[in-house]
Amino acid sequence: MGKITGFLEFDRKVESYTPVKERVQNFKEFTVPLKEKEIKDQGARCMDCGIPFCHSGCPLGNLIPDFNDAVYKGKWEKAAEILHATNNFPEFTGRLCPAPCEEACVLGINEDPVSIENIEKNIVETAFNNGWVLAEPPEFRTEKKIAVVGSGPAGLAAAQQLNRAGHWVTVFERDEKAGGLLRYGIPDFKMEKHIIDRRLEVLEEEGIRFKFGVEVGKDIKADTLKKEYDAIVLCGGATIRRKLPIKGSDLKGVVQAMDFLSQNNRRVDGLPYEGEDILATNKNVVVIGGGDTGSDCIGTSIRQGATSVSNFEILGKASEQRTEDQPWPFWPMRLRTSSSHKEGAHRFFSISTKEFIGDEQGRLKGLITVNVEWENIPGKRPVLKEIEGTEKEWPCELVLLAMGFTGSEMTIAEQLGLEADVRTNIKASIKDYSTNVPGVFVAGDQRRGQSLIVWAISEGRQAAHHIDSYLMGESNLPLKGEGDLPRL
Ligand SMILES: Cc1cc2nc3c(=O)[nH]c(=O)nc-3n(C[C@H](O)[C@H](O)[C@H](O)COP(=O)(O)OP(=O)(O)OC[C@H]3O[C@@H](n4cnc5c(N)ncnc54)[C@H](O)[C@@H]3O)c2cc1C
Ligand code: SF4
Secondary structure (H helix, E strand, C coil), X not given: CCCCCHHHHCCCCCCEECCHHHHCCCCCCCEECCCHHHHHHHHHCCCCCCCCHHHHHCCCCCCHHHHHHHHHCCCHHHHHHHHHHHCCCHHHHHHHCCCHHHHCCHHHHCCCCCCHHXXXXXXXXXXXXXXXXXXXXXXXXXXXXXXXXXXXXXXXXXXXXXXXXXXXXXXXXXXXXXXXXXXXXXXXXXXXXXHHHXXXXXXXXXXXXXXXXXXXXXXXXHHHHHHHCCEEEECCCCCEECCCCCECCCCECEEEHHHHHHHHHHHHHCCCCCCCCCCCCCCEEEEEXXXXXXXXXXXXXXXXXXXXXXXXCCCCCCCCCCCCCCCCCCCCCCCCCCCCHHHCCEEECCEEEEEEEECCXXXXXXXXXXXXXXXXXXXXXXXXXECCCCCEEEECCEEEECCCEEECCXXXXXXXXXXXXXXCCECCCCCCCECCCCCEEXXXXXXXXXXXXXXXXXXXXXXXXXXXXHHHCCCCCCCCCCCCCCCC
């Protein structure tokens, strides 16, 4: 283990942010890196507690105490090897993961947890800066052909693992660049897109082929793909957006968050986009939905120069601290405040939007809300109740609907005869990610519903192991927590 008294000597420290006034002038990342000594001290805080609950908190089973120890000792290259043994893309999770590992950290029971996510980011950035992230093409090829549909984190992780096993992997992506929601959903201020490009260069050098601008199900039928490839893994994400079908929802100015965010990311990247400009500039903006997507809409609106930004959440305001009914080491549903929330948004909880109001030209000019409360009935789902006399009218020229996704698109499922659940997530055995059609597998948001990057990478890796076994009878690709740990 690292420094025995580290957790007593050093307080938790993570990267700081540049001042709000400065950072909202552009869409660049705005973290201020720690010095090397500070990061090593953070690694030293890991207690190597014997039963590392952080492993179970991380869906990838990252070998956290091992890389913390390596960082503390300044063995950065070893730390990078340990990290990559379980995580294909730590530069994504090191920036964007909500870090369930930190909620499960033993030190977190009565102290601030180890800053695992930030250590992870520093390890991978050191590795890239020193040229240690190199292509690892397989030593032999099996001549089996695999089609990966979708190039989000699930598809990229599955592709890299399957390529490592020696199969010929082709990734089909309907967009013109790879990354899925990493590129066309998550704003640049959370992750600049050259971070994805840098990793893609490595994947291409390893021999993975990409076919962009190809929508499977439309440009190439799924059954044709099935005939041409030995296995298919579907990683198309959960793309069906939840709607708010109330009066006025067809007014100009009521916009789906993903239309707004993807257009902005395209604009920042100099890529073309369809439809009219959707801009928050000089508008009173209301973001409906309090999750990650809502938070990204807030940061983007502020950077576009919105007059005001309000955020409505239908659920009540959660406690900032872990409550008794959500004990350690489980992931607690507590109030999370993002960097975007702190850039000038006004947050409102227990509030429901009843109607959008338009002018004579059909443009949004306001909306009506009502305060709500949730009645808990034992054994049943909580019931939403409006509070009488709390209706309020708000001026607003742009509404961004950020209420999540309800499921995945069904075209491929219909063409292949795949079973789906009521939410249109494609059904697959959790044991081996196989669908009801032999040779067709599914991973990431398209299987589990709207989720997290770390889960997408994890599912892509797990699915790859089972596809390799399906094709070859056995597999050396690691399962969760079976990273090939290098010797320190
Ligand atoms: C705005 C926003 C912010 C988020 N922020 C975070 C965050 O900070 N941290 C976090 O952990 N998670 C975050 N998430 C969730 C995270 O992005 C997703 O869970 C993750 O990207 C899912 O990965 P995936 O590979 O399953 O699918 P996706 O990333 O959705 O990728 C699916 C890909 O498949 C392609 N595709 C779909 N159908 C076809 C087809 N028929 N043919 C060819 N290609 C196809 C799509 O074009 C897309 O590129 C956020 C989500 C959103 C929307
Ligand atoms: S991927 Fe996420 S959960 Fe896993 S160690 Fe990194 S920050 Fe923690």
